[in-house]
Amino acid sequence: MEKEIKIKNLKYCKENGEDISDSYMQKVGVLLESLPYIKEYFNKVVIVKIGGSMMEDEGIIKSVLDDLVLMKFVGIKVVLIHGGGKQITKLMEERGIKAKFIDGLRVTTKEVINLVKMVLVGSINSKLVSFLNQHGDIAVGVSGDDANFIKCNKKIYKKDGVEVDLGYVGEVESIDRKFLDDILSNNHIPVIATLGVDEKGNSYNINADSCASDIAKSLEAEKMIMLTDVDGIFDDKGKENIKLISRLTSEQCIKMIENGKINSGMIPKVRACMDALDGSVGRTHILNGTREHSILVEIFTDKGIGTMITSKNV
Amino acid sequence: MEKEIKIKNLKYCKENGEDISDSYMQKVGVLLESLPYIKEYFNKVVIVKIGGSMMEDEGIIKSVLDDLVLMKFVGIKVVLIHGGGKQITKLMEERGIKAKFIDGLRVTTKEVINLVKMVLVGSINSKLVSFLNQHGDIAVGVSGDDANFIKCNKKIYKKDGVEVDLGYVGEVESIDRKFLDDILSNNHIPVIATLGVDEKGNSYNINADSCASDIAKSLEAEKMIMLTDVDGIFDDKGKENIKLISRLTSEQCIKMIENGKINSGMIPKVRACMDALDGSVGRTHILNGTREHSILVEIFTDKGIGTMITSKNV
Amino acid sequence: MEKEIKIKNLKYCKENGEDISDSYMQKVGVLLESLPYIKEYFNKVVIVKIGGSMMEDEGIIKSVLDDLVLMKFVGIKVVLIHGGGKQITKLMEERGIKAKFIDGLRVTTKEVINLVKMVLVGSINSKLVSFLNQHGDIAVGVSGDDANFIKCNKKIYKKDGVEVDLGYVGEVESIDRKFLDDILSNNHIPVIATLGVDEKGNSYNINADSCASDIAKSLEAEKMIMLTDVDGIFDDKGKENIKLISRLTSEQCIKMIENGKINSGMIPKVRACMDALDGSVGRTHILNGTREHSILVEIFTDKGIGTMITSKNV
Amino acid sequence: MEKEIKIKNLKYCKENGEDISDSYMQKVGVLLESLPYIKEYFNKVVIVKIGGSMMEDEGIIKSVLDDLVLMKFVGIKVVLIHGGGKQITKLMEERGIKAKFIDGLRVTTKEVINLVKMVLVGSINSKLVSFLNQHGDIAVGVSGDDANFIKCNKKIYKKDGVEVDLGYVGEVESIDRKFLDDILSNNHIPVIATLGVDEKGNSYNINADSCASDIAKSLEAEKMIMLTDVDGIFDDKGKENIKLISRLTSEQCIKMIENGKINSGMIPKVRACMDALDGSVGRTHILNGTREHSILVEIFTDKGIGTMITSKNV
Amino acid sequence: MEKEIKIKNLKYCKENGEDISDSYMQKVGVLLESLPYIKEYFNKVVIVKIGGSMMEDEGIIKSVLDDLVLMKFVGIKVVLIHGGGKQITKLMEERGIKAKFIDGLRVTTKEVINLVKMVLVGSINSKLVSFLNQHGDIAVGVSGDDANFIKCNKKIYKKDGVEVDLGYVGEVESIDRKFLDDILSNNHIPVIATLGVDEKGNSYNINADSCASDIAKSLEAEKMIMLTDVDGIFDDKGKENIKLISRLTSEQCIKMIENGKINSGMIPKVRACMDALDGSVGRTHILNGTREHSILVEIFTDKGIGTMITSKNV
């Protein structure tokens, strides 16, 4: 049952010779325009994954977090998931440890996983929680260690048919949904560092993109938004013809990965989206988090920015 | 813990030669500007009393109701209270019954109280509920008869020292707060026709202004807004010098009533405000409901329109 | 586990020369006789539909409502549903609007639906609630508009193969069971005016008989009682031989409708009964509401009055 | 808000030559007459204490228990408390143990307390529960041992200024109200054997009259009824003039005990009543349980039988 | 996720010349050794059935009950079920009634069932509750009569093809799980006398072994322990070669019953175990309750004493 509220040409007669400035009425008009969007997402779960690259610029983070605060206050159940690759590498360098990657996966020794925790939990997570909580008692920082709510297995990785030991790199086995539901039903935003725990209680680093997708599925999220530093997926038909693609189906994505049109860092994000769509997640988006307030533009206007990936053409 | 979100000069670089229209960014900017106001009223009770005079113009009602819908969706617990004097008189005339007033109070015979119910419950209340529910399952219409939630006594009225029988005109004895809390906690807006019930189960007409104040006190409302068709209370220092007064204390109101500066129809509204302030209600307002979206301007901007009455100078 | 309480020949010896009047003991005996019936319906839902024709005689209504009050206090979850056709026609006439019917269905223009609301909600519903609440905080008046709890569609009606526009005449699409359960679990009787709401928020008049059946199915009622002003269904074998039929199966009813033995106003009542039986409703009854306390006689004695319709011969 | 339902001269016109027997209508009339009484006690706690003497006649017990079943089904929260002195003495005799009393108090050795339990818990309590449960899953048998819900101290008793050891005879220290509330809110009748437990876990026999009063106070009962085998308290002004007293205040009782008009076995009952009235119990009654259905007559008619003791003249 | 806590060689340096006695550290070491067992049974249901034969020796009972108290306090949900055949026979003899058995089943007349209740409920159950409650508000005594929570049918028994009337000997039809869950969730141990109730409210004696199995299945118990006065099931290969069997499968038990290796009083215990295993009960044990603290040894050490019967070889 949807009713459009039409904003008439808002006029306000003068008051004692003084005019009520148009700006107030414009503001009210905008609020009313937003109502259908607010209704659409009322009480729905929206997962936002923020990459480590964005974390370097405090202005950008704060703009993103302001968006989340607004979303929370108009009734959206927000979950924030973050990575921190760049910052981990930086701390390793400070300590004189050389970062080693195999096919883009960080080899994570016992020493390294401790640094990973310091960065993810002690620095990035803590900072995000602090920023959010400047608006009230809003956010709770958690990592998969807490109550072992992200259970994982050691990632088995083969290079050229030979198994390679990546150390403490994990793959999600299960998410304890009740743990997150308790936080959400207390009206808090869980801010999640993507560490996991294995059977024996060892901690593992988990890829934040795929972890976001696992959490989105577990919470049956309405929407999962992957924030990155490019505008989305492009259709590259020669230099003159680069064009942002607004919508893709999972099927189309598979083809574009096969023919190389989606590549490198974008692949895990797209795969996470496709994976989430296989579950019960409604829509997934790849947005440019460095553009200010891109999440709000996506949610509260009908300007579809970035690339939306859905299971079928809808 | 309050943090100002400062909206920087919102710019968005071009995207593939295409510009993201400024309007989207302006909209997002406005939403963020509204955040402090949204936070302020999150989960608070706001009582809105709407007079019968306003009900004649469907455009005005709808504009008022749109405001309430928005308020509900950003977390405000809204209670709508309405009268309907004009419409009652109209139906009485149709039936050939002459309305009789003593000092502005309608003499209410058994026949009249039945017409009052038809108008308040069957026409006005029903219409308000219908309009609100075009936005979803939002509103529930109730009158004091329902579960006897407004208990009242017959009003004892003396004119020139002699008691006059006004018939079924009542004064609130008690409000069943649980009844209203149940509706509010189901995320519904109670729309209240101000009828009451006495010990023996007789129905009475109750003045909507004073009933609003009783309900506001019972719910410990944050704010009570009396919508009328004038802009507020004016300071009349001769024709050239009429000026709207933005703020008054209870004490100042008493003086202005004594010296006649507040008079006629405004007196019961002002008295209702003062009465509410004696309870635990935070702020009361007299606003012009015929100015579009005046409630939203009052709540979501720092433009104080209308007249605010508080217990002390704050 | 049922145990008969046998009331022995109740005698009470004299007390100080004074006799305890037999009447007290008879009363107690009657209460104990009622116990098996009370146990049978404890915590069960019973739907009572009362027609507009009965509403004209205040004595009859009050007698019916007294029955409902008693039922509530001995643990039955009572739901009261009412129509009001006669009263609607009367108000239309007062307003100079000519009532127009097609095959017994009232053509309901925008103007008419507003009068329907005034009568159903503002007059009949309100009156029923008032009467019930003279016994305590017992009843809550609702219509399908409230929280949109009766969703409906416009009735598509064809006469001689041609679609006829009946205006705002609706057919139930769904009932929000939780809305009614909340009222019942607060120990209140919902008194229901059978209005419905469509997708766009328009109000419709709904046939009270069929609406009763939809509500009975939604609440999985134990029993649905259709009160009317005749004693039930008769077996008419010529003038000398008219006999009330005590029991019918759905199958038998279908035949009697086909061969014209059930006709005119009785048909919708019987259809409503058969429809309810198709759901999970236990038993349905057509009783004469103008006979005093016929509901109590039906429920608390083994005198089966009226006509009981069941799905099979039980 | 009380409304009298007046039962008009119930008549039922003939139906197809057949008369609806008057008896049905009389029954319905009686039920409606009972309504005000049902409303008065809806959801209220009523304590009934039954003495051991009454237990000998199975017919009497069953009549009393039928009354309790009816009370439960019309919404009264019933608590049944029983003693069993006679039966204890009988079992002791069978075992060849001579019962020894000091001022009416049974000297209770270790051996005797075990017999007390066998009789109270294993015989009387069990039998009462069985009888009640023939009407459904109604009753739960408990003794003060269960979850130690009746905590007590050893009774210190002095005879002629010298302390006498009564053995395991206790005085209530505290009642665990939650334990009983849990049973009542599950819609069960707690049937209570008045044993208590001391600090060290020893079991004690507790006087059932005074225990009833302690339980009544703990549950803030509306009414406490002491069933005995006489009709109440009499005013004995010489043989010709014995008259049952309908009402007494606590003050009057004290005087009558002082001047010997209340004596022997009646004293503990009257003291229990006065003690209950000192708490928050509304009214107390001494009734003759051997008169059939005396409880129902007391509760559901305005025939005050037996003697009612109240704190003041009300 | 299981982690072994290894107790290192516990040493404590001297303190001011004084040694912390080894015993303290040993105690702490033992507690830590028990942790894995405590974790294993945390919040699990364990059924313990105690036979009447054991009840004769107060020292043994107390030792068994101490075990249950400890189990409760480390988070196990304990249910205690008891019989009382010997004690019943004894009371019958005192009363001069000769006990009559058919194939080991007691012929139970109306008179006998009353004695059964006195013994089971008034003596044994009461005594067990008293002993447990010396440790706090721990136990609640119940019998199948309470709220009719054990519903049963009269046992149909044939001897040589001819039906024999055993009187009030019953077979469980259903267990009201909610009734027991309520007691367990209040942190209480239900102590159960195995009486049952039929449709008409008659009480029956039920075999405690098979009743234990029905209750274990209804509660989906982790473990059922049958305490008896022998050490378990023996493999008897001639006098020199008697050996306790530690583990048996249901299949093996069937064979041993067939070939007579399991016989007489052990058969109903073994059948009860097999029956429980058919439900969802995890493991069943036959233990010697006369050996002190055999339950604790079974639960808190890896010394498997007695005979464990499982559905398969695990």
Add this chain to the structure above:
Amino acid sequence: MEKEIKIKNLKYCKENGEDISDSYMQKVGVLLESLPYIKEYFNKVVIVKIGGSMMEDEGIIKSVLDDLVLMKFVGIKVVLIHGGGKQITKLMEERGIKAKFIDGLRVTTKEVINLVKMVLVGSINSKLVSFLNQHGDIAVGVSGDDANFIKCNKKIYKKDGVEVDLGYVGEVESIDRKFLDDILSNNHIPVIATLGVDEKGNSYNINADSCASDIAKSLEAEKMIMLTDVDGIFDDKGKENIKLISRLTSEQCIKMIENGKINSGMIPKVRACMDALDGSVGRTHILNGTREHSILVEIFTDKGIGTMITSKNV
């Protein structure tokens, strides 16, 4: 109601020639000996504060944490609070920042507070949670930032009458008890890093000793244990005569601080104890955490080790 379970000389007869090893019976005996202690602390809150100095030795930490796991499983509500001064200084040195102290208080610049978070939240807290969760889903790591549950003010510090700016060093203003209660009632151990948040959302380092006391008071803890690396408070009467003091009252502590017998690092611990005792905390202890399982010895034996400080001589 306390009952001693006396462990008789545990003997077990031979079984088929095989002896049940004494060790099993000893173990069971120890468990039963512990029962009174388990009962005493069932469902009580115990606060344990662990200092940074102890964290260096993994063996010691694990031994402490094993104690907490056991405590949790026998029903104690455990709260773990930790500092990390040494580790902070170490990380600062690695980064080339010189730690600066004024009267033992660390001057905490913006840069330093970020390192504090990395160490406390990302390293120590995370490690403690990991260790505990090797035993199951037991612990949840939190810091005062989470949902702003520790609100604080900047510490105003004067040296020689002149205010000195210590930077981000805070003093607790309030603890959000509900936040911790939610974790405890989910059966989790909150592991708390003692950071706080001010009005504007800035993070502060808070002294762990005094924070422990604030949390203990807020939770109305039964017991607060300060683990350190000495055995308690000593009575130093010359070298030959150093003796551990087992018990002190607050009053005695004040004197010993005044006369210098309690000094340096012990002072804040003792002050925290006295502060907690001023609230509703029952007993406080200073224990040597480097002695293995000192907490268990304190709680589960009557060997009082360390120094117990109470409000009065009890």
